[in-house]
Amino acid sequence: HPRLVAVANQKGGVGKTTTAVNLAAGLALQGSRVLVVDMDPQGNASTALDLPHEPGTPGVYDVLVGGEPLDGAVQEVPGIPLLWGISASVDLAGAEIELVSQVAREGRLRKALREYLATHEKRHGRLDYVIIDCPPSLGLLTLNALVAADEVLIPLQTEYYALEGLSHLMGTVALIQEHLNPGLRITGILLTMYDGRTKLAPQVADEVRSHFPERVLDTAIPRTVRVSEAPSYGQTVLQYDPASPGARAYLAAAREFAGGAIDL
Amino acid sequence: HPRLVAVANQKGGVGKTTTAVNLAAGLALQGSRVLVVDMDPQGNASTALDLPHEPGTPGVYDVLVGGEPLDGAVQEVPGIPLLWGISASVDLAGAEIELVSQVAREGRLRKALREYLATHEKRHGRLDYVIIDCPPSLGLLTLNALVAADEVLIPLQTEYYALEGLSHLMGTVALIQEHLNPGLRITGILLTMYDGRTKLAPQVADEVRSHFPERVLDTAIPRTVRVSEAPSYGQTVLQYDPASPGARAYLAAAREFAGGAIDL
Numbered sequence: 001h002p003r004l005v006a007v008a009n010q011k012g013g014v015g016k017t018t019t020a021v022n023l024a025a026g027l028a029l030q031g032s033r034v035l036v037v038d039m040d041p042q043g044n045a046s047t048a049l050d051l052p053h054e055p056g057t058p059g060v061y062d063v064l065v066g067g068e069p070l071d072g073a074v075q076e077v078p079g080i081p082l083l084w085g086i087s088a089s090v091d092l093a094g095a096e097i098e099l100v101s102q103v104a105r106e107g108r109l110r111k112a113l114r115e116y117l118a119t120h121e122k123r124h125g126r127l128d129y130v131i132i133d134c135p136p137s138l139g140l141l142t143l144n145a146l147v148a149a150d151e152v153l154i155p156l157q158t159e160y161y162a163l164e165g166l167s168h169l170m171g172t173v174a175l176i177q178e179h180l181n182p183g184l185r186i187t188g189i190l191l192t193m194y195d196g197r198t199k200l201a202p203q204v205a206d207e208v209r210s211h212f213p214e215r216v217l218d219t220a221i222p223r224t225v226r227v228s229e230a231p232s233y234g235q236t237v238l239q240y241d242p243a244s245p246g247a248r249a250y251l252a253a254a255r256e257f258a259g260g261a262i263d264l
Numbered sequence: 265h266p267r268l269v270a271v272a273n274q275k276g277g278v279g280k281t282t283t284a285v286n287l288a289a290g291l292a293l294q295g296s297r298v299l300v301v302d303m304d305p306q307g308n309a310s311t312a313l314d315l316p317h318e319p320g321t322p323g324v325y326d327v328l329v330g331g332e333p334l335d336g337a338v339q340e341v342p343g344i345p346l347l348w349g350i351s352a353s354v355d356l357a358g359a360e361i362e363l364v365s366q367v368a369r370e371g372r373l374r375k376a377l378r379e380y381l382a383t384h385e386k387r388h389g390r391l392d393y394v395i396i397d398c399p400p401s402l403g404l405l406t407l408n409a410l411v412a413a414d415e416v417l418i419p420l421q422t423e424y425y426a427l428e429g430l431s432h433l434m435g436t437v438a439l440i441q442e443h444l445n446p447g448l449r450i451t452g453i454l455l456t457m458y459d460g461r462t463k464l465a466p467q468v469a470d471e472v473r474s475h476f477p478e479r480v481l482d483t484a485i486p487r488t489v490r491v492s493e494a495p496s497y498g499q500t501v502l503q504y505d506p507a508s509p510g511a512r513a514y515l516a517a518a519r520e521f522a523g524g525a526i527d528l
């Protein structure tokens with residue numbers, strides 16, 4: 001049974017997409033078989049993985065709203081063996097409103113994923129990870145991801161607003177555990193865009209580590225411009241500049257994350 | 265009639281809140297009378313302006329979903345005369361789903377604002393600006409802001425994903441102009457977190473200026489840590505460190521923005 005991981009945080013711009021694609025690439029480069037699901041209508045993960053996602057491309061929208069099987073939307077990621085992806089197009093922007101009045105609206109991704117995992121080993125062999133990139137909100141797209149997943153990985157930008165939003169996110173996860181997905185666990189908080197030269201980043205890091213000592217990964221991702229340049233080439237930073245501090249940090253985070261689904 | 269300005273961009277973390285509060289403070293310090301409306305359930309603008317916003321505080325939720333008059337939610341901003349604010353509490357997170365089935369769901373803020381502006385001059389005299397901070401999505405909260413406003417100011421982080429999302433945002437504005445608010449105009453694109461030492465930022469800036477030559481403000485906001493430290497003290501950067509490059513840039517942006525509602 002693969003590890004099903006939602007990368008979520010309703011605060012915008014904290015590194016969800018950057019973490020989802022670079023962690024997935026890191027895991028695939030270390031031999032794991034990984035599927036990335038892009039649940040964000042912006043389609044940033046699709047861009048970073050060089051997956052076509054113009055309107056009409058079979059993707060997450062067709063699965064959630066159209067009830068199509070996941071199989072029709074899975075694509076290989078160019079340049080990274082063992083990594084596959086399901087893209088998001090801008091059609092997905094309307095899904096939240098379209099889903100509100102549907103039956104079992106929060107469970108659509110879980111159902112599609114379960115069906116897919118039960119039958120599609122011939123396409124890529126058994127999967128080890130499914131990594132779901134979430135949009136910056138706690139609406140029905142993120143709820144679908146939190147219901148489908150067993151684990152939540154929280155990228156946390158080392159800034160004040162991001163820290164302020166953490167308790168709200170924790171509260172939402174608790175609600176999901178209570179009503180929709182009792183098995184959901186927060187198995188990692190990854191510090192992102194960490195700049196040790198500032199006063200703020202170490203302060204935020206200390207605060208988070210003291211509140212959640214066993215969930216914060218030891219690896220912190222430094223703020224480095226090579227990470228933010230990579231998507232403009234349709235690449236992860238691991239392909240764009242494998243020896244850079246950003247690539248090495250994501251490889252280390254992948255190794256640490258693989259090492260233990262911490263059971264909290 | 266005050267200028268009604270929605271600060272919007274569905275891309276997360278691009279500097280919407282930072283722009284809304286610092287521009288509003290800059291305008292107020294230069295003598296304009298300004299009201300900030302926090303439409304983001306994260307309540308980051310409320311935090312930056314030091315407005316109480318724990319659940320139950322009268323705020324935007326009561327206006328949108330409860331139909332309460334705006335007057336009951338207006339607060340003075342401590343430390344900045346001529347600046348008032350309407351806070352957002354976490355109750356607002358549920359508003360998008362609650363509003364979907366309501367009548368005239370997109371027009372609730374416009375109606376409340378019109379009623380308020382018609383009668384409440386005794387509280388603060390005539391207002392010159394209403395600045396609305398939007399969440400990172402194009403759901404019903406942002407739609408309410410775009411329907412209530414006459415102008416859209418787009419903060420644009422000088423990064424690749426932010427550039428990619430711009431055409432999607434422009435498309436949404438065009439839809440609003442067509443169906444809900446024909447008078448809506450994009451009157452400014454403000455480049456934020458600009459770091460001239462990187463290759464990426466100047467490339468993004470050149471690209472945007474070539475596509476929208478008369479909408480991009482001449483003033484760009486530099487990436488500086490003082491800007492991101494200010495909210496942890498419940499202050500705008502103009503109060504926290506008035507002589508810093510970030511404060512001076514926001515004062516210049518306020519002066520430039522005040523200078524001309526460009527009629528495009």
Ligand SMILES: Nc1ncnc2c1ncn2[C@@H]1O[C@H](COP(=O)(O)OP(=O)(O)OP(=O)(O)O)[C@@H](O)[C@H]1O
Nearest residue numbers: 012013014015016017018136222223224228276423
């Ligand atoms: N370690 C890093 N160093 C430098 N830049 C980074 C780093 N991580 C992410 N970025 C950049 O910061 C911006 C925000 O990151 P990203 O888009 O991954 O966040 P997000 O949480 O997915 O945003 P959204 O809320 O819009 O989905 C992007 O332009 C990205 O390239």
Ligand SMILES: Nc1ncnc2c1ncn2[C@@H]1O[C@H](COP(=O)(O)OP(=O)(O)OP(=O)(O)O)[C@@H](O)[C@H]1O
Nearest residue numbers: 012159276277278279280281282400486487488492
């Ligand atoms: N010029 C700047 N220099 C340095 N840091 C900045 C600057 N502008 C904003 N920031 C920081 O970057 C982060 C993102 O900014 P902000 O929260 O204002 O963006 P936003 O678009 O409102 O985010 P969201 O999409 O979550 O609403 C914040 O931590 C903020 O303090």
Ligand SMILES: [Mg+2]
Nearest residue numbers: 016017040044
């Ligand atoms: Mg993202």
Ligand SMILES: [Mg+2]
Nearest residue numbers: 280281304308
């Ligand atoms: Mg904001």
